[in-house]
Amino acid sequence: MSRIRIKARIDRGAFALDADLDLPDHGVSALFGHSGSGKTTLLRILAGLERAPGAVIAVGDETWQDDARGVYVPTHRRGIGYVFQEASLFDHLDVRANLEFGLKRLPPSARRFDIGPVTELLGIGHLLDQRPATLSGGERQRAAIARTLLASPRLLLMDEPLAALDMKRKQEILPYLERLHDELALPVVYVSHSADEVARLADYLVVLEQGRVLASGPLADTLARLDLAANFEDDAGVMIETAFTGRDDDGLSHLAFPGGVLLVGRRDAAIGSRVRCRIHARDVSLALERPRGSSITNILPAVVDAVGPAAAPGQVLVRLKIGETTLLARITERSRRELGVEPGCALWAQVKAVALLA
Numbered sequence: 125m126s127r128i129r130i131k132a133r134i135d136r137g138a139f140a141l142d143a144d145l146d147l148p149d150h151g152v153s154a155l156f157g158h159s160g161s162g163k164t165t166l167l168r169i170l171a172g173l174e175r176a177p178g179a180v181i182a183v184g185d186e187t188w189q190d191d192a193r194g195v196y197v198p199t200h201r202r203g204i205g206y207v208f209q210e211a212s213l214f215d216h217l218d219v220r221a222n223l224e225f226g227l228k229r230l231p232p233s234a235r236r237f238d239i240g241p242v243t244e245l246l247g248i249g250h251l252l253d254q255r256p257a258t259l260s261g262g263e264r265q266r267a268a269i270a271r272t273l274l275a276s277p278r279l280l281l282m283d284e285p286l287a288a289l290d291m292k293r294k295q296e297i298l299p300y301l302e303r304l305h306d307e308l309a310l311p312v313v314y315v316s317h318s319a320d321e322v323a324r325l326a327d328y329l330v331v332l333e334q335g336r337v338l339a340s341g342p343l344a345d346t347l348a349r350l351d352l353a354a355n356f357e358d359d360a361g362v363m364i365e366t367a368f369t370g371r372d373d374d375g376l377s378h379l380a381f382p383g384g385v386l387l388v389g390r391r392d393a394a395i396g397s398r399v400r401c402r403i404h405a406r407d408v409s410l411a412l413e414r415p416r417g418s419s420i421t422n423i424l425p426a427v428v429d430a431v432g433p434a435a436a437p438g439q440v441l442v443r444l445k446i447g448e449t450t451l452l453a454r455i456t457e458r459s460r461r462e463l464g465v466e467p468g469c470a471l472w473a474q475v476k477a478v479a480l481l482a
C-alpha cells in the first residue's frame with residue numbers, strides 16, 4: 125500500500141525534532157501533541173516550507189526530498205493544499221472569485237474537483253457573492269478549505285484549522301470536515317492539540333512530545349494505550365466504532381460493537397450505519413457487582429486488562445476488555461485498592477456518557 129514517509133531531524137538548540145514516520149496515504153492522519161511538541165514543524169517539513177537537512181520525504185511513489193540522492197521538490201510542485209488556523213482569503217474578491225483563483229490556474233485536465241460539488245460539500249453555495257469580511261469565522265474557514273480543495277491538491281495539510289474559532293463555530297464546521305473525510309479520496313494530515321477533535325476526525329494518530337514520536341498507529345488502538353493516557357490528560361478515553369441496529373419504542377437507539385451494545389439517545393440513522401462513539405475515561409466507573417437501582421443505562425460486564433497511572437495525582441486508569449473492545453476507566457487509586465482492581469478481575473463498567481461523533 126502506498127504510504128507517506130517522513131524521516132526528518134532538525135536541531136534548533138532549545139528544540140530538536142527527530143521523527144521517522146510512515147503514515148497511510150488515505151484518510152486523516154492526526155499529529156497530536158502539546159504546544160511546542162513539533163507538530164507545525166513536521167507539517168512544514170512535509171510541505172517543503174522548512175528544510176530539514178538529510179530528510180527523506182515521500183508520498184506514494186513520489187519522492188519530495190531525499191538529500192542523499194540530491195532530490196528536493198519545491199513546495200509549489202508538491203501538490204499540497206495547506207489550511208491554516210486563520211483562513212487566508214483575498215479580501216478584495218468575493219467568495220466565488222476566491223474559489224476560482226486556484227481553479228483557473230490549473231489546466232482542466234488537472235482539476236480533480238469542481239466548484240459545484242465543493243461548495244455543496246462545504247455548505248457555502250449561498251455565500252458566493254459575498255466578500256470574506258462579511259462572513260463569520262466558520263464560513264471564512266469553510267471558504268478557505270474550498271479554495272484549497274479547488275487547487276486539486278494531492279495531499280491536504282491542516283494546521284489547527286479550528287483553533288481560531290469559538291466552540292459554537294467549531295461545532296458548526298466539524299460536520300463539514302467529517303464530510304471531507306468521508307467523501308473525498310484525499311489524504312489529510314491534520315495537526316491538533318485537541319484529543320476530542322482527533323477522536324472525531326482522524327483514522328490514524330501520531331502523538332508527539334518534545335519533538336519525538338511517542339506513538340504512531342490506528343486511531344482506536346492508540347487512544348486506548350495506557351502509556352499515552354497522560355498525554356491526553358482529562359480527555360483520555362477511547363473511540364469505538366459501532367453500528368446502529370435499531371431503536372426501542374421509548375427512543376433509545378442501539379449501537380452494537382464487538383462485545384456488546386450501547387444504548388444512546390434517539391438517533392435517526394439507517395440500520396447498519398456506522399457511528400463513532402467517544403467514551404472518556406472520566407465517564408466510566410467500576411463496580412464489583414452489577415449495580416441495582418442505578419439511573420445509568422449502560423452497564424457492561426468487563427474484564428480488567430491493565431492498570432496504569434492517570435495524569436492527575438491519586439488517580440489511575442483501568443483498561444478494560446468488553447469482548448474484543450477496549451474501554452478506559454478513570455478511578456481513584458483508593459478505589460482501585462479497596463475494590464482490589466487487578467488485571468484479570470471481572471467487574472461492571474458503568475458508562476455515564478457516550479458522545480456520538482458521526
Ligand SMILES: Nc1ncnc2c1ncn2[C@@H]1O[C@H](COP(=O)(O)OP(=O)(O)OP(=O)(O)O)[C@@H](O)[C@H]1O
Pocket residue numbers: 136139157158159160161162163164165166317
Ligand atoms: N522558525 C523557528 N525558529 C526557531 N524555533 C522555532 C521556529 N518555529 C518554531 N520554533 C520552536 O520549535 C518548537 C516546535 O514548534 P512547533 O510550532 O513545531 O510546535 P507545535 O507543536 O506546532 O506547537 P503549537 O501547538 O503551539 O503550534 C517550539 O519550541 C518553537 O518555539
